[in-house]
Amino acid sequence: MNVATAPIVAAAPLNAAPLLEIENYSGSFRARNGDLTPVLYNVSLQLKTGVITAVVGETGSGKTLVASSILGIQPATFVRTSGRILLGGVDLVSLDEKGLRKIRGGQISMVFQDARAALNPMFTVGRQLADVHQRLHGSGKAEAMEAAVDAIRRVHIPEPARRARQYPHEFSGGMAQRAMIAMAALICEPQLLILDEPTTGLDVTIQSEIMDLILELSRSRGLTTCLITHDLGVVAATCEEVVVMNAGRVVETGSAETIFTAAKDGYTRKLLAASQLGEMAA
Amino acid sequence: MRIGIGILAFYVAVAILSCFWTPYDPLQPGVGDSYSPPSWAFPLGTDRLGADMLSRMMTGARYDLGIAVVAVFIALVVGTTLGTVAGYYGGVVDTIAMRLVEMFEAFPGLLFAMLVVKAVGPGVLNVIVVLSFAGIPTYLRLARGEIRSRRSWQYAEAARMVGNRSWRVAFAHLLPNSAGPLLAYTSINAAFAALVTASLGFLGLGLDPNTPEWGNMIARGQDGVMTGEWWISFFPGLAILGMTGAFYLLGDAISDVTDPRRRR
Amino acid sequence: MIVEGRPILQARNLRKLFPVGRGMLFAVDGVDLDIMAGQTLALVGESGSGKSTVGRCLVRLIEPTSGEVFLDGRSILGLNSVLLARQYRRVQMVFQDPNASLNPRMTVRQTLIEPLRLHLKMNRRTREARARELVEMVGLTTAHLDRYPNELSGGQRQRVGIARAVAVEPDVVILDEPTSSLDVSVRGQILDLLMDLQAKLNLAYLFISHDLQVVRHVSHRVAVMYLGGIVEIGPTAKVFSEPKHPYTRALLSAAPVAKWGVKRTRLRLSGEISSPIDLPDTCRLVGRCPFQQPVCSEARPKLVDIDQDHAVACPIVLAKTEGPPPFVGLLATPSVTAGAHPATLTQ
Structure with missing residues (x-):
């Protein structure tokens, strides 16, 4: 669907x-x-x-x-x-x-x-989203990262490619919540x-x-x-x-x-x- | 908790009793034969000079327990006061205090005590001063940390807004709420003080070698361990073990009781 | 700006800068306030606006970097700690978290008696009577006097916090988010209590809050803060019905309303609040504001009266108010609803 x-x-x-x-x-x-x-x-x-x-x-x-x-x-x-x-x-x-x-x-x-x-403060936000994508959909590494960046874009976080490479502490509270919604709604x-x-x-x-x-x-x-x-x-x-x-x-x-x-x-x-x-x- | 308190109560009772009554005069040699093994007349045996071990043990409780308690009390009061001031006011006072603390803590406590006692000479007072001095840095650091972390708590601000002077905020409001870790440490500190007292005695540095102090007694009996007169070192060692153990048990219990999350 | 009443607590050009690693954090940057006797001035803003720092500077829980604070016309910034402590007879504070602002080792009685003992020469019996009077005044019973804070509910704790603040009958009370850690049903009760006490004791309040609905309910005047400065100040009814500053409008249009079928025009600001470190001397909304013009970056706008008791710090709003018709044009401008999303939320 x-x-x-x-x-x-x-x-x-x-x-x-x-x-x-x-x-x-x-x-x-x-x-x-x-x-x-x-x-x-x-x-x-x-x-x-x-x-x-x-x-x-x-x-x-x-x-x-x-x-x-x-x-x-x-x-x-x-x-x-x-x-x-x-x-x-x-x-x-x-x-x-x-x-x-x-x-x-x-x-x-x-x-x-x-x-x-x-x-997880130890990994980049993009990596964490991509990991979930790999686990749930069995996708390859590059493909998963692409999906992660796309998900970040779709929750209206500006500069998604750059943001995906950042760590959680570099995100504001609102931005982090967007990333979590990207994970829960779009990646999952x-x-x-x-x-x-x-x-x-x-x-x-x-x-x-x-x-x-x-x-x-x-x-x-x-x-x-x-x-x-x-x-x-x-x-x-x-x-x-x-x-x-x-x-x-x-x-x-x-x-x-x-x-x-x-x-x-x-x-x-x-x-x-x-x-x-x-x-x-x- | 109960076990710790029970054992300590027994030590205190023995120490107090020794002030009024001991089976024999602890300082009197030749009340029995030298190296008598435990018997009905001498329940813990006698030492090389024929002095009664039980009487000496009882008197030793006075020294070891007394020194530990007094030294810990002084260290607690002085260290906590300085730590509270440093923690509440911060700034230069705090910086200086913390640098000094770090210098002292770089020295192992026992080594420090040995060096100083060696320099100033033996004696109960000297041992107490050295031991309390060795304890101060830790109390200072603990109190400072506790106060600092609570200084910006709203109830500290509220206490100021009520019209309290800053020293009252620090000592009457913040300090009582920081007492848990400090009290818990007193027991550990007391155990340490008891061990150092005994160690100094064993090394012949602490008190006059004739003083019936457990460390001294172990030192005197160490030759006997090889030749079969085990009781001379064994019973003082057991007493030290029991006392430090009781202090540790108590410390654990105090940290449980004073942690508000573990109370209802 | 003309404001009715007698000012009790005033701030002039209040600034508080905190040194941080690379520069200066502008927590409060040039705030002027007048808290009027018997009235409530609300200080509204989001996190990072500096509203709580203003409250703390006014009572010197934090020392301001510069500026002046006057209590009844007399400066309190020069006072030594003894004289300052005496001023807490007149100025009191209620804290956000009643859990953290009560000493866990003191009973309600001890908490209430402490200010009485420090400020009022009362004998034991009068103090006890006063403590009983206080708990009843805030809707508790004398049975609560012997309780410890952990034996009380959140609402009851906040009542104790309020009783402690009014114990010495002050003239002005700083309320720092007094209801934000409470459930909604308790929130209403505490607000009623505060308004009741204000009427009874003729208290002036500085009500610091991020909750616009609460502010609308309790305050006479409201000051909106953004990044360390007041961007709009005026009578509550006016600011809520005709907000002028773009930030005020964005804030009001974003606040959720627990009513069915409310359709609102949303004013969206782009991005998020900028870092308060080493702020430039421009309007603090530059980069987020849909009405931005070059003039906004030339200097930091000052509060200018647009009405006798309503002031706004925005050159764009001021330019529009000069020509008739005053505000209609602004509200009708299509760019008001500009943004990445559909401008209205319809059910």
């Missing part, structure tokens, strides 16, 4: 089939003495194919835990007590490490909050892209450009995208579906329009009001 040249299309219909489905996912943290503290309670959500879904919540809502569970990179102290995570009929929870490795990168890739920490060519607070800690002007880039890539490639965030402002500007989480539970799910204009759940309304700081009337 050659989606790279496809024009920017409108958002996929919201009744699209789910690419990934989480069903009644519950889990606890195990303390050193063996005590279990529940942190996720029957989390159910769907990520529809070609749609940008936001998972919104504050500290302790469990949103990051859900995201890392999809990739099987949850903390070692986390114990699943029930539930399934289905990707195309396969329960990711049942996969062993080897099976998960096949999924990671190729089918699902993830972008983390601190991009500069996610890049996944079905599902998970972004965990990709713009937290970046300045607003940089943040808006990163979000534009994410929007552009996922629209043009029909990429199913899951945005983990605490910022409803970012959600309003980019997402089609919203899942609101609070204290380990999904409290409300719906289209972005419904969530922003006709939220039913009390917590969602509270969060909206707090995010708008009393501008509701305006």
